Amino acid sequence: MKHKLFLFVFFSSLLFCQVVNAQIRLIPKRKEPTPAEKLIIEGDDYYQLKGGAFKTALELYLRAYVTDSYDPMLNYKIGVCYLSTINKIQAIPYLQNAYKLKPNISRDVHLLMGLSYQLNLQFDEAIKEYELYKRGEINRMQLPTETLQAVSDNVDKKMEECRFGKEMLKHPVNVLIDNLGDEVNSAYAEYAPVIKADESEIYFTARKDNTTGEGMDDQDIEYYEDIYCSKKRDGVWQKAVNLGPPINSVLHDATAGISPDGQHLFIYKGENGGDIYECKRMGEEWSAPEAMPKPINSSYHETTVSISFDGKTLYFVSDRPQNNIGGRDIYRCHLQKNGKWGKPENLGATINTEFDEDGVCMLPDNRTLYFSSQGHKTMGGYDIFRSIYDEKKDTWSEPENLGYPINSPDDDVYFSVAANGRHGYFSSFNNNGKGEKDLYMVTFLGPEKEPLLAMDDRLDQSQWTASLTGLPTNRLTILKGTVVDEITGMPLEASLEILDLASNRPISDCTTNKSTGEFLVSLPSGVNYAVVIRSTNYLFHDEQLDIPITREYNEIERKISMCPIAVGSKVVVNTIFYDPEASQIRDQSIPALERLLKLLQENPTMIIEISGHTNNIASSEYNQKLSEKRAAAVGKWLSNHHVDSKRLVMVGYGGMYPIESNDTPEGLQHNRRTEFRILHL
Numbered sequence: 001m002k003h004k005l006f007l008f009v010f011f012s013s014l015l016f017c018q019v020v021n022a023q024i025r026l027i028p029k030r031k032e033p034t035p036a037e038k039l040i041i042e043g044d045d046y047y048q049l050k051g052g053a054f055k056t057a058l059e060l061y062l063r064a065y066v067t068d069s070y071d072p073m074l075n076y077k078i079g080v081c082y083l084s085t086i087n088k089i090q091a092i093p094y095l096q097n098a099y100k101l102k103p104n105i106s107r108d109v110h111l112l113m114g115l116s117y118q119l120n121l122q123f124d125e126a127i128k129e130y131e132l133y134k135r136g137e138i139n140r141m142q143l144p145t146e147t148l149q150a151v152s153d154n155v156d157k158k159m160e161e162c163r164f165g166k167e168m169l170k171h172p173v174n175v176l177i178d179n180l181g182d183e184v185n186s187a188y189a190e191y192a193p194v195i196k197a198d199e200s201e202i203y204f205t206a207r208k209d210n211t212t213g214e215g216m217d218d219q220d221i222e223y224y225e226d227i228y229c230s231k232k233r234d235g236v237w238q239k240a241v242n243l244g245p246p247i248n249s250v251l252h253d254a255t256a257g258i259s260p261d262g263q264h265l266f267i268y269k270g271e272n273g274g275d276i277y278e279c280k281r282m283g284e285e286w287s288a289p290e291a292m293p294k295p296i297n298s299s300y301h302e303t304t305v306s307i308s309f310d311g312k313t314l315y316f317v318s319d320r321p322q323n324n325i326g327g328r329d330i331y332r333c334h335l336q337k338n339g340k341w342g343k344p345e346n347l348g349a350t351i352n353t354e355f356d357e358d359g360v361c362m363l364p365d366n367r368t369l370y371f372s373s374q375g376h377k378t379m380g381g382y383d384i385f386r387s388i389y390d391e392k393k394d395t396w397s398e399p400e401n402l403g404y405p406i407n408s409p410d411d412d413v414y415f416s417v418a419a420n421g422r423h424g425y426f427s428s429f430n431n432n433g434k435g436e437k438d439l440y441m442v443t444f445l446g447p448e449k450e451p452l453l454a455m456d457d458r459l460d461q462s463q464w465t466a467s468l469t470g471l472p473t474n475r476l477t478i479l480k481g482t483v484v485d486e487i488t489g490m491p492l493e494a495s496l497e498i499l500d501l502a503s504n505r506p507i508s509d510c511t512t513n514k515s516t517g518e519f520l521v522s523l524p525s526g527v528n529y530a531v532v533i534r535s536t537n538y539l540f541h542d543e544q545l546d547i548p549i550t551r552e553y554n555e556i557e558r559k560i561s562m563c564p565i566a567v568g569s570k571v572v573v574n575t576i577f578y579d580p581e582a583s584q585i586r587d588q589s590i591p592a593l594e595r596l597l598k599l600l601q602e603n604p605t606m607i608i609e610i611s612g613h614t615n616n617i618a619s620s621e622y623n624q625k626l627s628e629k630r631a632a633a634v635g636k637w638l639s640n641h642h643v644d645s646k647r648l649v650m651v652g653y654g655g656m657y658p659i660e661s662n663d664t665p666e667g668l669q670h671n672r673r674t675e676f677r678i679l680h681l
Contacts, residue, residue, distance in 0.1 A: 039064035051219025054084035072101035123162035165379040173403035187435035191427035197260035197419035213250030246288040257305035261520040274301040283515035309364035309522035310508035326354030364522030380409030421474040475525035481558035491517025494535035570677035583629035607680035615671040628652030
């Protein structure tokens with residue numbers, strides 16, 4: 001029996017081979033591929049690249065489609081390509097055609113069609129397609145039970161995103177969205193914006209034809225990423241400039257974060273698994289990128305970073321396994337006394353989820369955190385969220401989705417917020433845009449105003465009437481300006497130190513731009529500050545800024561004139577304080593007195609006049625005596641700290657030399673002052 005079976009198989013096989021050979025001999029020689037087939041074959045080469053050059057493949061497929069529109073696989077691939085480009089909503093008709101022409105074209109066709117509908121805000125249709133996929137294909141998959149459950153859970157999540165998206169569309173946020181214009185945006189992709197605190201400069205990533213080295217990534221046939229900058233002048237964004245070397249290299253270079261004052265730019269490079277680098281501004285130039293030290297960078301993937309207003313806390317994103325909740329998490333490090341970053345702390349389960357978080361942005365108020373997440377309630381992919389930090393309790397508020405149209409069913413990752421909290425900057429595709437992705441500014445409006453939309457062309461403007469709930473008012477003051485030589489007016493490089501007068505505790509320090517003399521510091525409300533400015537061969541400048549806890553966002557601009565150390569130069573010491581109507585020096589005055597002491601120690605032959613001044617309240621006789629006593633109190637403190645009394649001349653001028661009008665509370669305060677003047681060097 002076995003022998004007969006063997007013969008049957010043998011002869012059957014032989015007969016099959018003879019028939020096939022006969023068919024081969026009868027089939028005429030294959031013709032040359034048609035023009036459409038050639039385009040498809042060429043497109044397949046790009047379609048199958050490791051990085052997926054879908055944009056290039058799509059261009060070839062669309063050319064083939066002109067004469068071969070009934071090819072189901074061509075329709076399917078065009079749909080897949082569109083889903084892999086920025087213009088994802090165009091995938092729907094092609095995937096529909098592919099399914100109509102051949103229902104079993106691919107096991108994932110319902111999944112892809114669901115995604116296409118979701119991205120096009122057609123949530124009910126998306127849910128139907130996801131349900132078809134779940135009932136049909138998942139049950140036929142020959143996969144381990146655990147894997148099948150993960151696939152099923154993922155589809156359930158997509159359907160939940162659609163249901164949440166339907167609610168978001170009913171209650172859109174009241175916003176104005178503006179394209180940043182031709183000077184910033186182009187026919188190429190612009191994305192990942194980071195903004196200086198006062199919105200005077202914006203840095204972003206783009207893949208343009210003027211990329212450094214003019215090279216293309218052979219994985220997706222797109223120009224390498226470079227970092228660009230645009231500056232705002234008189235409210236108008238200027239022509240964006242490629243930063244060039246040393247920031248940009250011939251490979252990928254992308255924005256990752258910026259310090260509030262714009263003096264430290266953080267960039268991402270795909271080295272060592274993906275690391276963050278820091279560039280420091282030196283006048284008009286930037287330093288070469290320097291890799292952030294451990295424990296910030298690791299052998300894992302670090303993507304974005306945000307640094308606090310005082311430079312002492314760093315927030316960053318990493319997928320390291322240590323203390324990881326899931327995927328990419330947001331961590332923070334505190335600067336130690338030795339100048340090194342401490343052990344990273346995971347922000348915890350209120351912020352991080354089992355899915356990915358990214359695009360971290362902490363406002364200079366040190367309490368308002370913006371970030372993107374796939375795990376909190378989203379419309380799809382990443383959505384942008386906001387959470388408020390309670391420093392006393394060391395807790396975060398429940399993250400709030402910023403809403404539609406800021407968020408969409410696509411990935412919304414990089415959202416950079418200005419210090420005022422009223423403007424945010426993000427990247428998005430729009431049919432009316434300048435090119436692929438463009439940069440936009442969103443302005444949060446009050447509920448009493450009708451929004452003006454410049455971005456979305458899919459919904460009627462009358463639908464946009466809701467407001468973002470609980471939009472926080474940033475309790476923050478931006479102090480900015482320039483430091484110049486009092487005589488020449490030329491800009492100076494100077495150090496700025498910020499002190500908490502209540503505790504004499506240093507808050508932060510920075511340096512002015514050596515080319516322009518510009519500075520910017522962020523001062524959260526609720527602190528009485530001393531701002532101290534020093535420059536080599538100049539007398540120091542100090543002033544008091546008492547910012548109450550109720551003070552909302554404010555900007556103060558100063559032009560600080562520094563006096564050279566020379567005979568006749570004088571300085572008002574604004575942070576020497578006395579008890580009311582008395583000459584007793586308060587403890588908050590000690591840092592200012594120590595600065596004056598140090599100046600005398602560094603110039604051992606210097607002789608100074610210390611003068612007390614008052615306003616015009618009370619009698620002239622009373623004011624004269626009070627001013628003399630206060631000048632004497634300063635002289636006594638210096639003498640007690642080993643300054644020869646012969647180097648000190650104490651004098652009171654009462655109210656004889658006001659520097660402001662006595663008709664305002666501010667003028668009265670400023671006229672009550674202590675000055676010193678150099679008599680001899």
